[in-house]
Amino acid sequence: MTNNLFKQGLFLTFILAFLAGCTSTDTMDEMDDGAAADRADERGVTTGTADRDRLRTSEDDADAALDTVIYFGFDQATLQPESRALLLAHAERLRNATNNVRVRLEGHTDERGSREYNMALGERRANSVRDFLVLQGVSRDILEVISYGEERPAVRGSSDSAWAQNRRVEIKY
Amino acid sequence: MKHVFILSALLIMSATALAQLTIEITQGVDDPTKIAVVPIERADGVSMPEDISAIITANLERSGLFEAIPRGNMLAFPRSETEVHFRDWRVLGSEYVLVGEVTEDAGIYRVAYELFDVLGERRIMRRQVVEGSEGQLRTIAHNISDRVYETLTGIRGAFDTQIIYVEVERHDDGTDTFRLMRADADGARPVLLLESSEPILSPVWSPDGRQVAYVSFETTRPAVFVQNLATGEREQVTDFLGLNGSPAWSPDGRHLAVVLSKDGNPEIYTLELATKRMTRVTNHFAIDTEPSWTHDGKGIIFTSNRGGRPQVYRVDLASKRVERLTFQGNYNARGRLTPDGESMVMVHHRDGTFNIAVQELDTGTLRLLTETHLDESPSVAPNGAMLIYSTRYRGRGVLAVVSLDAGTRYYLPSERGEVREPAWSPFFD
The missing domain is CATH 2.120.10.30 (TolB, C-terminal domain)
Incomplete structure (x- = not known):
């Protein structure tokens, strides 16, 4: 129980840190859309640099280079801090995208628990990704959310590793 | 609409082409009631397209409440009350005996059956008749299973579901x-x-x-x-x-x-x-x-x-x-x-x-x-x-x-x- 509380506390700390990041980025968005992502990256998020380099070399290559899967904890729909850099990169791409681009955010869960609850959980995950992108200035109109619950696993099997890979949102351009 | 096709929304009666679910019993109750389900066959000796007694036996055993006397151990295959000798069933330890027979006329099967209490040496379900086509023989077997189950347990059977x-x-x-x-x-x-x-x-x-x-x-x-x-x-x-x-x-x-x-x-x-x-x-x-x-x-x-x-x-x-x-x-x-x-x-x-x-x-x-x-x-x-x-x-x-x-x-x-x-x-x- 104590351990659990500790974990929850730790988790909350992450979330708070994460949200703090979101808020500041959001504020900057209002001032200057283009520079916001740059400055957000400078604020202690280290993993985004490589992605950004590739983004700048060519818009076409960016499609292939950018990872499109965001992972989640069990029975969780809250974004994990390590997803932030990737989502910022997607946000930038989508902000700059031409008008007719549409993106489907497909939420998935692992096989554990009941199916319709997982259907709802998958939607929550996709909503979390959508809300983040919208907060970063992406138009809500180009983002479509759909949940597949546990019906479309990325990986078969009943191991911790398979479950971790199946708790995801796939960003589909 | 990518890769979507509905092959059929209709009822397709092609049981042979479709995968059957097969049953594997893993656990039953400790002291099940022993029942003999005597082969229920045609009086004229023509073989049946479905083994009605086998279906009834499987149903009752799957409930966990019954254990069936193996067919091979039975001393006789009575078809009606006059042919039932309780001693034959007592020696096998059977508490109940289900007997019956089938007649067929123009594709309609009539299945008659009755149930006996071996220890009490009495009939506890009088002769019942259920009719149907060849395709309904499994349903008939489930229906008989339901009647037997309800008579012996007091709970309505759900085999015909x-x-x-x-x-x-x-x-x-x-x-x-x-x-x-x-x-x-x-x-x-x-x-x-x-x-x-x-x-x-x-x-x-x-x-x-x-x-x-x-x-x-x-x-x-x-x-x-x-x-x-x-x-x-x-x-x-x-x-x-x-x-x-x-x-x-x-x-x-x-x-x-x-x-x-x-x-x-x-x-x-x-x-x-x-x-x-x-x-x-x-x-x-x-x-x-x-x-x-x-x-x-x-x-x-x-x-x-x-x-x-x-x-x-x-x-x-x-x-x-x-x-x-x-x-x-x-x-x-x-x-x-x-x-x-x-x-x-x-x-x-x-x-x-x-x-x-x-x-x-x-x-x-x-x-x-x-x-x-x-x-x-x-x-x-x-x-x-x-x-x-x-x-x-x-x-x-x-x-x-x-x-x-x-x-x-x-x-x-x-x-x-x-x-x-x-x-x-x-x-x-």
Whole structure:
């Protein structure tokens, strides 16, 4: 129980840190859309640099280079801090995208628990990704959310590793 | 509309082409009642297309309450009262004897049967006759099983009922085939109701057993459909942005509870089928899903994570008052009331495993019915004696049945693909 509380506390700390990041980025968005992502990256998020380099070399290559899967904890729909850099990169791409681009955010869960609850959980995950992108200035109109619950696993099997890979949102351009 | 094709929404009677579910009994009660089911055959000696006695024997044994005397041990094959010598059955330890015979005329089979109490040396069910075509011989056997079971246990038999379930075949190229199937309660005579390359889930029976509702992704988005079993005719009843799921019929069959997230959040609504009028039932920022009606039609039990983790709640439809029903463990979901309304079966998470549990509503007492892993989708037989659920067995999704006292269990493994989400039919009368 104590351990659990500790974990929850730790988790909350992450979330708070994460949200703090979101808020500041959001504020900057209002001032200057283009520079916001740059400055957000400078604020202690280290993993985004490589992605950004590739983004700048060519818009076409960016499609292939950018990872499109965001992972989640069990029975969780809250974004994990390590997803932030990737989502910022997607946000930038989508902000700059031409008008007719549409993106489907497909939420998935692992096989554990009941199916319709997982259907709802998958939607929550996709909503979390959508809300983040919208907060970063992406138009809500180009983002479509759909949940597949546990019906479309990325990986078969009943191991911790398979479950971790199946708790995801796939960003589909 | 990518890769979507509905091969058939009609009833296809091609049992041979479809994978049968085959039964594997893993556990029974300690002291089952011994019964002899004498071969029930044609008086003129012509062989039967179905072995009626074998079907009855399998039904009774699967209930866990009976043990059948092997045919090879029987000293005689009586067909009617005058041919029954109780001593022959007493020496075999048989407590009851079922005898009968078949006559056939122009394709119509008449099956006559009667049941005897060996120790009391008396007939306890007088000669009954049931008629049907060759294709109905299995139904006749199930019907006889029901009568025998009820006579000996006092509980109405549920052998002459059916199940629907989802079968999934994963192909090497990464695509899937989803099939909505219907079969006898023993898994025999599977019939295809719907096939799609996109997910099918959450099938449920209408209270009269004539229709099913389910969720299909065939439009690339989830939508609730209602399908008539006799005609194959079907109707898409929801088409909203976001979740369209978890259909549940009201006891009077006039409403369908569904889960929609059109207002930004998974909430429970009731849909009046005749008018398509939608009424919102829950209103909370948490997940509310998996509705199931109380027997009086005045309330709905549902899963919600409004307390942080999924638990089962009940909402009164008139007052919208919500009450939490489950308190043990950090994950209880998909509650369904038993036919007597006194208990609820659900998915319960404990020590890293997901099992089926039953909770008495009055006392809150919770009992685990299963002890495997990843057990889900419990559906109680209409007589309340057994429930069917899905689990994993040797790495595959299979259906399993357990008695509500947890004393008896058996698997119905499929020969093909994964099977899951079973729903036990109501009585068909």
